[in-house]
Amino acid sequence: MNASLNPDRSEWDVIVVGGGPPGEVAAQYATQYSGLEAVIVERELLGGECSFWACMPSKGLLRPIELVSNARDLPGVTGATVDVAAVLARRDEIVKHHDDGSQVGWATGAGIDVVRGHARLAGEKSVTVTASDGTTRTLTARHAVVLATGTRANVPPIDGLREARPWISRDASNLHEVPRRVVIVGGGVVACEAATWLHGLGTEELTIVEGGPRLLGRTEPFAGEIVAAGFTAAGISVRTGTRVAAVSRPDVNDAGEGLLHGGEVTVTLDDGSLVVADEILVAAGRTPNSDDVGLDSVGLTPHGYLAVDDRLTVPGHDWLYVVGDLNGRALLTHMGKYQGRIAGDVIAARAAGTPLDGYFYTDRATVPQVTFTDPEVGSAGLTEAQARDAGIDVETAEFDLAALAGTYLLRENYTGRAKLVIDRASDTLVGVTFVGTGIAELVHSATVAIVGKVPVGDLWHAVPSYPTVSEAWLRLLETLDRQRRGK
Ligand SMILES: Cc1cc2nc3c(=O)[nH]c(=O)nc-3n(C[C@H](O)[C@H](O)[C@H](O)COP(=O)(O)OP(=O)(O)OC[C@H]3O[C@@H](n4cnc5c(N)ncnc54)[C@H](O)[C@@H]3O)c2cc1C
Numbered sequence: 001m002n003a004s005l006n007p008d009r010s011e012w013d014v015i016v017v018g019g020g021p022p023g024e025v026a027a028q029y030a031t032q033y034s035g036l037e038a039v040i041v042e043r044e045l046l047g048g049e050c051s052f053w054a055c056m057p058s059k060g061l062l063r064p065i066e067l068v069s070n071a072r073d074l075p076g077v078t079g080a081t082v083d084v085a086a087v088l089a090r091r092d093e094i095v096k097h098h099d100d101g102s103q104v105g106w107a108t109g110a111g112i113d114v115v116r117g118h119a120r121l122a123g124e125k126s127v128t129v130t131a132s133d134g135t136t137r138t139l140t141a142r143h144a145v146v147l148a149t150g151t152r153a154n155v156p157p158i159d160g161l162r163e164a165r166p167w168i169s170r171d172a173s174n175l176h177e178v179p180r181r182v183v184i185v186g187g188g189v190v191a192c193e194a195a196t197w198l199h200g201l202g203t204e205e206l207t208i209v210e211g212g213p214r215l216l217g218r219t220e221p222f223a224g225e226i227v228a229a230g231f232t233a234a235g236i237s238v239r240t241g242t243r244v245a246a247v248s249r250p251d252v253n254d255a256g257e258g259l260l261h262g263g264e265v266t267v268t269l270d271d272g273s274l275v276v277a278d279e280i281l282v283a284a285g286r287t288p289n290s291d292d293v294g295l296d297s298v299g300l301t302p303h304g305y306l307a308v309d310d311r312l313t314v315p316g317h318d319w320l321y322v323v324g325d326l327n328g329r330a331l332l333t334h335m336g337k338y339q340g341r342i343a344g345d346v347i348a349a350r351a352a353g354t355p356l357d358g359y360f361y362t363d364r365a366t367v368p369q370v371t372f373t374d375p376e377v378g379s380a381g382l383t384e385a386q387a388r389d390a391g392i393d394v395e396t397a398e399f400d401l402a403a404l405a406g407t408y409l410l411r412e413n414y415t416g417r418a419k420l421v422i423d424r425a426s427d428t429l430v431g432v433t434f435v436g437t438g439i440a441e442l443v444h445s446a447t448v449a450i451v452g453k454v455p456v457g458d459l460w461h462a463v464p465s466y467p468t469v470s471e472a473w474l475r476l477l478e479t480l481d482r483q484r485r486g487k
């Protein structure tokens with residue numbers, strides 16, 4: 001099949017609206033072995049937020065900072081510094097200078113057409129696309145439409161905030177100048193990662209304002225506490241339990257993405273104190289892109305996250321699938337891509353009339369995530385509080401990761417902690433959290449143990465290599481054993 005960009009045709013088997021990784025994967029899986037034809041409609045860049053403004057640039061900025069932090073904490077290594085211009089240049093390479101040619105090449109090479117423009121549902125299996133020149137065309141799907149339009153930064157209705165033209169995550173990840181003083185609204189994942197790279201790139205005065213009681217509120221409490229302690233030690237001001245009451249910025253401009261959006265910003269906090277900065281970054285969660293995709297044309301509510309069943313199908317609309325951030329199940333690229341795999345397989349199976357056995361989505365207690373702060377935070381499954389809320393009779397074990405030979409060798413002043421959350425009834429893990437340098441690659445071992453429902457007794461025979469951070473597993477099991485013996 002010869003796929004192309006903006007082909008002159010109007011009917012496909014599958015139309016995917018939104019070309020982030022989940023949408024791309026849904027198109028791939030729906031077509032790769034089925035003979036079905038698919039088109040992806042994308043209004044901006046094929047590859048989506050993740051490739052150009054989120055995961056990839058942010059991790060590209062964080063990696064050199066992590067390396068320098070480790071090197072500076074390791075006797076025998078000298079001279080490690082961050083070359084800001086070189087880091088930003090590599091980030092620009094990583095986002096391919098905002099050219100999605102290679103992604104379009106991947107799609108067409110895989111037999112998937114790409115149409116550029118803003119897509120809206122126009123009734124069952126019908127999609128209108130408005131191109132940048134204002135022309136409109138109507139596309140028809142023979143089998144399925146997949147919505148994968150993602151989310152955008154949420155800017156809360158704070159007095160003066162919108163008028164101040166704050167930075168959003170796109171500006172922070174695609175920054176071209178490093179503000180000397182920054183206030184960050186929010187203390188979740190975006191805020192904590194952005195604070196890490198801004199500090200590492202040279203921002204001198206950083207204030208994080210989080211309305212909730214701690215940073216990284218969805219993780220085990222010790223994770224946010226350790227990250228906050230690291231920030232405080234680095235001279236970053238962490239204001240938890242505090243909200244921004246008002247923002248004032250007399251001079252604003254249209255400098256563009258990643259450049260200062262105006263002059264000095266004065267931020268009034270709800271305790272009456274003032275913080276003056278050169279930029280304000282909003283990292284206060286996401287808003288789903290459901291308000292301008294024609295949902296009302298098929299009787300659906302045009303706002304909020306779109307609920308799906310375990311086959312990623314909108315109930316009552318067996319031709320309509322939603323993958324990625326838009327369904328609100330887990331705002332993570334890897335989970336969205338997993339949804340894309342399932343939705344694609346289900347579409348192909350339904351079109352062929354073959355059984356759907358085995359094609360179902362589950363995230364209820366298994367979602368993994370790594371937050372690339374210093375130290376890193378990694379988890380899979382449930383926190384203790386989430387497990388208790390789910391009615392599980394829980395047993396836990398914790399271990400200070402600084403007490404491992406593997407972590408002692410990694411860096412001089414290692415800080416870290418790990419925790420197991422165990423379902424007593426089945427004696428299997430329902431959640432694992434690691435905090436510390438070098439834990440990111442450990443998270444998948446926890447995911448496998450949880451998904452595989454490995455009995456705790458069997459984990460004793462999964463022997464970690466010496467001297468690695470993986471020995472966290474051994475120490476956690478020893479701690480659990482000691483607790484069970486009442487010692
Ligand atoms: C700063 C930051 C860092 C992150 N880092 C990580 C990370 O390290 N790991 C991780 O797993 N997750 C990370 N995430 C989350 C991750 O970016 C999202 O989960 C992921 O991008 C979701 O993919 P998506 O396709 O659902 O949405 P998006 O990536 O937002 O893609 C949606 C696409 O749909 C297009 N679109 C929208 N509406 C229309 C329309 N009407 N017509 C046509 N096209 C349309 C958009 O242009 C976009 O290209 C991060 C998020 C942020 C903000």
Ligand SMILES: NC(=O)c1ccc[n+]([C@@H]2O[C@H](COP(=O)([O-])OP(=O)(O)OC[C@H]3O[C@@H](n4cnc5c(N)ncnc54)[C@H](O)[C@@H]3O)[C@@H](O)[C@H]2O)c1
Binds near residue numbers: 186
């Ligand atoms: N490494 C990764 O996996 C990674 C990195 C970045 C983002 N993400 C994903 O992107 C999503 C969005 O991240 P996020 O950090 O924007 O959202 P979030 O929901 O994780 O955090 C937002 C934080 O802002 C706080 N907040 C909201 N309004 C506020 C206000 N007015 N004043 C003060 N605090 C306020 C909330 O209490 C919350 O703690 C997350 O769900 C995450 O999964 C993942």
